[in-house]
Structures are given as structure tokens and as C-alpha cells.
Amino acid sequence: MAILETDRLTKSFGALAAVSGVSLAIEAGTLHSIIGPNGAGKTTFFNLLTGALAPTSGTIALDGRDITGTPAHRVPHLGLARSFQRTNVFPAFSLFDNVWVAAFARAPSRKGIAWRSADRYPEARERALAALADVGLAGKADRPVREISHGEQRQLELAIALAASPRVLLLDEPAAGLAPEETKKLVALMRGLKGRYTIVLIEHKMDIIMSVSDRVSVMHFGSLIAEGTPAEIQKNAEVRRAYLGGVAA
Amino acid sequence: MLYALMGLGLALITGVLNIPNFAHGALFAVGAYLLASTANLIGNFWLALVVAPLGAALLGLAIEYLGIRRLYAAGHDYQLLFTFGLALILSEAIILVWGPVGYSHLPPPVLRGGVDLGFTFYPKYRLFVMVAAGLLVLATWLFLEKTRYGAIMRAGIENKEMVSLLGIDIHKLFTAAFALGAYLAGIAGALTAPIRGLSPGMGVDMLGIAFVVVALGGLGNLLGAIAAGLLIGVAQAVVAAHWTEASSVVIYAVMAAVLLVRPQGLFGIR
Amino acid sequence: MSRALIAILAAIVVLPLVVRPAIASEIWIFAIFGLGLNLLLGYTGLLSFGQSTFFGSAAYVAGWLLKHYAINVFLALGIGVAVGAASAALVGYLCVQRSGLYFIMLTFALNQLFYFIAYQWTGVTGGEDGMPGIPRPDFLGIDFGEPLPYYAFVSALFLLSLWIMKRIVESPLGKILQAIRENEVRAEALGYDTARFKLAAFVIGGAFSGLAGVLYAMLFGIVPLEAIGFVTSGNVVFATLIGGSGSLYGPVIGSFVFIWLSESVSTLWARWPLLLGVAFVIVVLFFRGGVVEAWARFSAWRERKWRSSRQTG
Structure with a gap:
């Protein structure tokens, strides 16, 4: 059963929807990655989950209980902890x-x-x-x-x-700025943590994601465009377009 | 209107330089005393009204250039101590030069006496101050809104990095903003002198009011400072008419009440 | 027993032999005041420029009760602590949501609010003339009216305050306040209601200020209007900063230097605040970090010299 679940979660800044209608279910005990190009709204999504930002609309549920609008300093007491992209x-x-x-x-x-x-x-x-x-x-x-x-x-x-x-660990690009050697150490570390915690991982580096994730969700322009196992995501045409379109073109 | 003038100058300094300027009241007092002295010396009130605030601006220029410039990285505690130290030095210097006892300074002969407004009898000089301060606020506002230099200053409040990227010397901008703020404080002091007289403590009283105006207007919000200055002035005048003793307290009470209801200030954005 | 404590005990004994007992008492009273501020300034990173609000309010209320109802010394102190804490809760409630310049200006403006209330409410406070005639009642047959017993009493209360503050800064609360100073956003993300913790720092700091205020009123037998004025707020910030806001003992050293200097200079020249202002400016421009850091730098220099002389010799 899903330990953490969002329903049509949306955050708009003026006319810009940084997170738009994201419905996501994280199964207990899994490592669930969220990938997407820069500016896709991944960190904003974390800020919504942890109460640092209030959503414009939509809900967040932990263990089936609605926790939307819980102040940031209460969220950790519910068993949700995060790391930050910038140290x-x-x-x-x-x-x-x-x-x-x-x-x-x-x-x-x-x-x-x-x-x-x-x-x-x-x-x-x-x-x-x-x-x-x-x-x-x-x-x-x-x-x-x-x-x-x-x-x-x-x-x-x-x-x-x-x-x-925590019961759910939200990790925002833990490998940011690491050298290849350090990255390897970190991947080993994550393998060790997997199973002990439910982990939601934001990451850019594809090799990390493919080697540790149970499930992968792809965000693009604030919306979820795909979800599946690492192997499924690798084959998904839309994901390739989003990534290649964002990077190469 | 005088409060708006003070608040506008302080809002400019806090907004652009991001320092707590506890010397703002002292600059106000310096403006007032300079006016009285130059007017007595050269016998021309109007010329003195031009000279006195320039003196305050010059002083502001020196303060920024010699002192505050070295403190941008130092943290608010040391900046505060520095400007507070300056305030002490200036107010003590005023006592040394002009003596500890307050005295009054008469407005120029043209503006003595009052005018009959039909419903009330109003002193001419106060009327003059209201119009003059109003015009000054308007002029400052137009300068900030319509000219290139004004636009740079407003950009300095919003986004300092961008200003640097545009190739503008941020230090020059800081010096200019401080001098302009000091000028506004000085001219407010000069205009006040014939109304309230001169006393060494006049700076501190005004400093508190200027802070209230800025806090109510919202930090870095220049239009807010003008509006809050007007509001405070009116509130004080109304209370003073009914209960003179409370007229100083009411300014701060209004602030506390407003902040209880709207913690971000009346027009606060931050 | 730590070296700092031995030094303080020695100072307590020696001080009344060197300076008038009134000045010696004032040093420890001001040190209590500084301890309270430093919990905010040094530990929580909140630059309160309105500490005299709590100092002065407590002095007025307790002074009034001492004068008109001849209350017991300890009751007066207790009331002072309570008034200091309560006024700090009031001010803190309005201020803790703000930060940076806004926070500083707000503490100052609220200080002015209390100042003008004291200034205008002449029936109670005496306005500009101050509230004179505050007694120092005897307790258990000890005549606190005499300077030396009162000095001993003040010293004992200072040591008690120091001990309490040491416990507080070494408690989880002390660590959490420092965490808020270091990184408020992260502290909140870890599950601390930072606004409530900052308010707690205000209330504790206010209680210390209140205690100092009552002791001050009893020391001089009067509550001058300046006790609640902004210069007093500025002085305690200055004393704490010259002592070094980073350590528990900083404000104690700062108070020592500040009171001793200002008392000796103020008798020489009526315009001594001018020199005080000059001192502020000089310290800020050249001696940031305060006495404690200057001493640390000096010891490091001596250490290096000592080592290099050993290597060469």
C-alpha cells in the first residue's frame, strides 16, 4: 500500500505552474526516483511535501491521512525527512x-x-x-x-x-557536485539504506537512477509524463523526447 | 508630510544599502541647526534652506565613504553600532557647538502670521512647510520613477546583482543613495526648525518616527513609506488635538497595532 | 572549577577595593543585563536594540512597589523578573516573525513606545525627573542600605545568573537557539518551531534584564528616564560586542570594560557620550570581534612566537 500519496498537487507562482496536477503514489519500502530536466518542478514538489511551500491546490496523504497544510516544523514529526540539493x-x-x-x-x-x-x-x-x-x-x-x-x-x-x-526519506540530488569516486561511494550507501527506509530520490544522473531505483517517475514542465520500472522508462519514447528535446535540441 | 520626507530618505538608505541607519535622526538635527546658523549668519532664510540640507548630504557622503563602505560585509550588529556611535557623536557635537538648551528659530517675515482658511486659522509657515515637503516628496518620487539615475536606485533595492551586471559601480550607487537620504533628512530638519525649535534631542525623536514610517511602509517600499508617513502624521495630529500627552505614544501604538493585524506592514512585500 | 570562574571570583573580591562599591555593583548588574542580551544576540543571532524596554519596565514596576508598598527585597526581584519576562514576551511576539533590519528597527521602535509612555506618565514614573526614593529594604537583619552588603548581594545574584545562563546555553535549548542562528530554515525543516524558540529566548533574556533593572533601581535609589531609553539599549549591545558575543563570558568582560571606562570618563567631562560614540566607531572599524577574540588572537600570536623561538633555540 502507498505510504505517501499526492492527489493532483499543484503549485502556481503567478501564471507559472511549477508543479501541476501531480498525482503520485510511493509504495512503502521502495526507492522511487523522480527525474526530469532542470526546472521541471522536482524541488518545488519536495517543498510542497515538506510544508515549506503551501500548495495552490491538491492534497498530500501520509498513511492515508491528509497532511496538506501541515506547517514545515510539524512535518518531520510525521516521519518525513529531507536532504537538500545545496548543502x-x-x-x-x-x-x-x-x-x-x-x-x-x-x-x-x-x-x-x-x-x-x-x-x-x-x-x-x-x-x-x-x-x-x-x-x-x-x-x-x-x-x-x-x-x-x-x-x-x-x-x-x-x-x-x-x-x-524518518519513515520516508526525501533526497534532493544527494550526488550533486560529487566526483565519480565519491558518487560510487554514495550509490553503495544508498543501496544500504534501501529497504530500511522508503526513499524518494531526485536525481539527474541516469546511471545512479537506473542502478538503485525500484520505480521511476518523470517530471516535465511541472507535470508527470511517465512512470514505470527503470527498464520501462529507458524505453519510453516520450521520456526520450523530453530529455533529448531539453538537452540536445 | 515631514514624516514622509524622513521615511522616504530612510527607506532609500535601508533599501539600497541594507544597513540600519541610526544616524538618520542626527542628520535631521544637523539640517535644523545648520539652517538656524546659516540663516543667522547670512540673514537670508531662503539661501540657508538651500545650504543646510546640502551640508547634511555632504556629511552623509563622508559617512558612507569613510565608514559605512568598510562595513558592508560586517553584519548588522557592527553596522548598527557604527551608526549609533555616529548619532552619539553628532548629538554631542551639537551640544558642544550650539549648547544643550533648545531655542527657537523664527520663520522669515513673509511667512509669519497666519491665514484665514474660512473654517480655521492656520499659521502661514506651516502651510508653506506642507506645500514644500509635498513638492519635495513629489520631486523625489519623480526622480526615482522617471529618470535613469532613479531607475538605477530602484534597481539597487530590487536586485543588486543585476545592477553590478549592468556595469554600474555599486559603490557609487550606495554613496549616492546615502547622500540623497541624508539630504532628505537634512531638509526635513531645516524645514522643521522654525516650527518646533531646536533641541539636541530632536534627532532621536525623529529617528524613532522614521523607523516607524519605514516599518509600516514595508522595507524597501518607497511609495509605502510616503503613505505611511502621511498616515502617521495625520494620526498624530488628530490625537494631539484631543489628548496632547499621548501624541508621541500614539505613533508607536499605531505601529504596534498595525503590525499585530498585518505583520508585513501596511504595504509590505517582504 | 574553570579558570574563567576563578577569575570572576577573584574580580568579585578585588573590585570593591579598587573602585567605589556602587560602581563595582553596577558592573555586575550590567553583566546580568548583558547575559540576557547575549542569549539573543550571541546565541540566537537576534540583534535586539530594545533591551532597555525590559530593564526599565521592571525597574519602574518594582521600584514603584518598593517605594509605596515597602515590599520585601526578594518579592521585588521576583516581580522584576516577571515584568521583564512579560514585557519581552509582548515585544518578542511582535518581532520574532521578522528578521534582519526589520527586526532591529522594530525592537527599537517598540523601545521608543515604552520610553514615551514612561516620559508622559509623570504621575507614576516622574517623567524626565525619574522615579526617586526607592528604598533598599533590610532582609533577615542585613542592612542592604550599606554599600558593601548590597555589593555582596548583587555579586551573589550575578553568580546565580551566570550559573543559570550556563545551564541554559549548555542545554538542548541552547543548542537549538544556536542552530537557529546558524541556519534557521534548516532548523525549521528539522522540526523545530523556530518562532516559539526565538520567543523563548526573548522571554529568558527579558527575565535577566528585569532582574538587572530592579537591582539597578535599588542601587541608585532612583529609576532615571534613561533606564528605559534607547541609549541604554545601545550601551548593552556595545558592552556585549566589545566583550565578544560568541562566548558566555563575553558580556561579563564587556560590562567590566564598559562600566569602568564610562564611569571614569563621565566624571571628567560632561560630554563623555561623544567619546563613547568615538569608541563605538573605533571598535567597529578596527576591533571587530571584541576583547575575547582580540585575546585569542594575541595568545595565538604568543604561541607561534614561543614555538618558533623553541625551534630556533
Whole structure:
């Protein structure tokens, strides 16, 4: 059954419909990719899902429950976490503090929030450390963000999303700006996460998508134009036109 | 109308330069004192009215060029401290030069006395100020709307990158905007002098009002600043007529009330 | 015990021997005020230019009750804290949705609102003349009217405030406020209601300001109109910035430097705010980062020198 479902979701900025009538169902436990040329509305679609933007019309349902209009700071508590296309972390913090803040947001109890030492929340601490370990940054927990490489910052971005112990993980181009070697590492990482979480992935790089996705949806000018298995999408004529038309012509 | 003038100048500075200008009130006071001194010195009110705001603009030019220019990357806290320090220096300098006691300055003989408007008797000078300030606001507005330089300044509020891309020296634009804002503050001060007299504290009072006008108009919204200036002026006049003591408070109370209902300001876009 | 704490304890003991007890008390009172501001400025990244609103309101209300109803010292302090927190909640509610310049101007304009209320409401506040005749009632037989016992009392409350603030900034709340400073959008995306957290910072900061305000009123026996004026707001921002807003102890050092300097200069020349303004400008143009950072730079330089001399020697 679908864990996350949108129904004719639309977002217009003035006359421009950035997302237009998108109806999409994400099956629990799958890795579902969304592809499309630049400006197709993929990131806007994520911003709608996470409440960062309010949709013009249409609905979003999580576990069959309507969550449209939930404020951005409530959405993570429903089990939806995202990573950002441009690295979006807390620059002055150590890696551990970056993920700790994410973990604490979902702590079962915020008792003593203004008084008890931040070290004395073992549950948040463990989840933070586990998230760093998941992305292979456990050894650098105490390093400040500015001392790690761009590739490691992308991993940290992912760890912050994981630390929120989500059920659905929304990843916005996690491989953006990575070198081929780093990309390979990331693909391996994603394989490891697959199955543990329901993952919605926005990605440009076709090789990544084809190797990890269960299902692929294609967005073009704000609308969904195709959906299927990676193999089906590769053969789809309309997709080829959209891509080739957008890139080559 | 004076409030609109002050607010317009401050809106220009905050909009284009993106700095908190706590020296705006001091520039207002400098305009007022310069008017009184030059008028006494050369004995011609009209010439003084031309000279005094130019002095304020020159001062603004120097402030931007020597100080604020070095602080664009420094963060609002240091910019604030700098302009606040300038405000202290200027208001203390006023006391040093002109003395701590306020005094009054008479309008030129032509504008003394009042006119009978039929329903009420109104001082000539106030009428003059209203018309003059109105014309100044209009002139500034036309400058910003209709001329090339005005268009560049408005573009500086909307999109600084674009201005740089057009090959315009953004620093020159900043200096010009600050000087123009200072000029408007100076002329507002000069016009006020014969109405309210001169006192070292006049700058701070006006600074608060200018901030309210800008906050109500919406940051970077010049037309909004003009409208909010008019609104505040009218509100204050109405309250002052019935309950004099509350006339200073009412400005801020109006602001708080408006922001409760419309957090983005009356005409706010951001 | 940390070195900073030892230094502070030593300063508390030595200070009244060096300067008048009133000035010594004022230093720690101003430090409490600075601690409150720094939670907003340093930790949350909110530049409030209206802290005297909370300082002054608390001083007026508690001063009035002390004067006319002869209330107990601790009740007066409690009321001051409550008034500081409540006025901060009011101002914070209007301000936390805004950011940048708008936020600064709004805190200032609301400060002016309170200032003009105090200015016009002469029946209660005394307007420009201030509210004189505020007593320092005895407690358990200790005569706080004497300068030294009152100094000890102020110092103890300062240490208590410092301890409480240390707990707060090391708590999850402290981390979350810093996260908001670093990246508000991400903090919200992680599931924090950032507006509510910023409001909490306001209320806590206001409570500290309120405590400082009442102690100030009792110290001088008067609430001057300037206590709620914008210059007071500016001074505390300046003191915090010269101390260094990045650390817990920054405002303490800043208050020390600021009060000591302004007290010694103000007796020399009535126009000393001019020098203060010059000091602001000089600090901003040449010494951004404050005393704490200047010290860190100096130690780094000394360290390097020490190392290079060892290598060559």
C-alpha cells in the first residue's frame, strides 16, 4: 500500500505552474526516483511535501491521512525527512552537533529542555552517532563542518536527514557536485539504506537512477509524463523526447 | 508630510544599502541647526534652506565613504553600532557647538502670521512647510520613477546583482543613495526648525518616527513609506488635538497595532 | 572549577577595593543585563536594540512597589523578573516573525513606545525627573542600605545568573537557539518551531534584564528616564560586542570594560557620550570581534612566537 500519496498537487507562482496536477503514489519500502530536466518542478514538489511551500491546490496523504497544510516544523514529526540539493547544514557546529540537533528534534521527550545538559539525552545521542556511522563519518564526529570536504558535507547532509529517524526519506540530488569516486561511494550507501527506509530520490544522473531505483517517475514542465520500472522508462519514447528535446535540441 | 520626507530618505538608505541607519535622526538635527546658523549668519532664510540640507548630504557622503563602505560585509550588529556611535557623536557635537538648551528659530517675515482658511486659522509657515515637503516628496518620487539615475536606485533595492551586471559601480550607487537620504533628512530638519525649535534631542525623536514610517511602509517600499508617513502624521495630529500627552505614544501604538493585524506592514512585500 | 570562574571570583573580591562599591555593583548588574542580551544576540543571532524596554519596565514596576508598598527585597526581584519576562514576551511576539533590519528597527521602535509612555506618565514614573526614593529594604537583619552588603548581594545574584545562563546555553535549548542562528530554515525543516524558540529566548533574556533593572533601581535609589531609553539599549549591545558575543563570558568582560571606562570618563567631562560614540566607531572599524577574540588572537600570536623561538633555540 502507498505510504505517501499526492492527489493532483499543484503549485502556481503567478501564471507559472511549477508543479501541476501531480498525482503520485510511493509504495512503502521502495526507492522511487523522480527525474526530469532542470526546472521541471522536482524541488518545488519536495517543498510542497515538506510544508515549506503551501500548495495552490491538491492534497498530500501520509498513511492515508491528509497532511496538506501541515506547517514545515510539524512535518518531520510525521516521519518525513529531507536532504537538500545545496548543502544546508549548521556551519559553525561540529558534525556531531549537526546530527544531534536533528536527532533531538525527534526525541521522545523534551523534558528539561532548558535546564538539563544536552549530553544527558542518551537516546538522541545514540541516534546521532548511528546516523554518522551510517554515512561513514563516525570517525569525524568532533570535527567542525568547515574542515571536511565537499563530498563529506554531502554525506553529512544525508546523515542529518537520517538522524531524524524518518519513515520516508526525501533526497534532493544527494550526488550533486560529487566526483565519480565519491558518487560510487554514495550509490553503495544508498543501496544500504534501501529497504530500511522508503526513499524518494531526485536525481539527474541516469546511471545512479537506473542502478538503485525500484520505480521511476518523470517530471516535465511541472507535470508527470511517465512512470514505470527503470527498464520501462529507458524505453519510453516520450521520456526520450523530453530529455533529448531539453538537452540536445 | 515631514514624516514622509524622513521615511522616504530612510527607506532609500535601508533599501539600497541594507544597513540600519541610526544616524538618520542626527542628520535631521544637523539640517535644523545648520539652517538656524546659516540663516543667522547670512540673514537670508531662503539661501540657508538651500545650504543646510546640502551640508547634511555632504556629511552623509563622508559617512558612507569613510565608514559605512568598510562595513558592508560586517553584519548588522557592527553596522548598527557604527551608526549609533555616529548619532552619539553628532548629538554631542551639537551640544558642544550650539549648547544643550533648545531655542527657537523664527520663520522669515513673509511667512509669519497666519491665514484665514474660512473654517480655521492656520499659521502661514506651516502651510508653506506642507506645500514644500509635498513638492519635495513629489520631486523625489519623480526622480526615482522617471529618470535613469532613479531607475538605477530602484534597481539597487530590487536586485543588486543585476545592477553590478549592468556595469554600474555599486559603490557609487550606495554613496549616492546615502547622500540623497541624508539630504532628505537634512531638509526635513531645516524645514522643521522654525516650527518646533531646536533641541539636541530632536534627532532621536525623529529617528524613532522614521523607523516607524519605514516599518509600516514595508522595507524597501518607497511609495509605502510616503503613505505611511502621511498616515502617521495625520494620526498624530488628530490625537494631539484631543489628548496632547499621548501624541508621541500614539505613533508607536499605531505601529504596534498595525503590525499585530498585518505583520508585513501596511504595504509590505517582504 | 574553570579558570574563567576563578577569575570572576577573584574580580568579585578585588573590585570593591579598587573602585567605589556602587560602581563595582553596577558592573555586575550590567553583566546580568548583558547575559540576557547575549542569549539573543550571541546565541540566537537576534540583534535586539530594545533591551532597555525590559530593564526599565521592571525597574519602574518594582521600584514603584518598593517605594509605596515597602515590599520585601526578594518579592521585588521576583516581580522584576516577571515584568521583564512579560514585557519581552509582548515585544518578542511582535518581532520574532521578522528578521534582519526589520527586526532591529522594530525592537527599537517598540523601545521608543515604552520610553514615551514612561516620559508622559509623570504621575507614576516622574517623567524626565525619574522615579526617586526607592528604598533598599533590610532582609533577615542585613542592612542592604550599606554599600558593601548590597555589593555582596548583587555579586551573589550575578553568580546565580551566570550559573543559570550556563545551564541554559549548555542545554538542548541552547543548542537549538544556536542552530537557529546558524541556519534557521534548516532548523525549521528539522522540526523545530523556530518562532516559539526565538520567543523563548526573548522571554529568558527579558527575565535577566528585569532582574538587572530592579537591582539597578535599588542601587541608585532612583529609576532615571534613561533606564528605559534607547541609549541604554545601545550601551548593552556595545558592552556585549566589545566583550565578544560568541562566548558566555563575553558580556561579563564587556560590562567590566564598559562600566569602568564610562564611569571614569563621565566624571571628567560632561560630554563623555561623544567619546563613547568615538569608541563605538573605533571598535567597529578596527576591533571587530571584541576583547575575547582580540585575546585569542594575541595568545595565538604568543604561541607561534614561543614555538618558533623553541625551534630556533
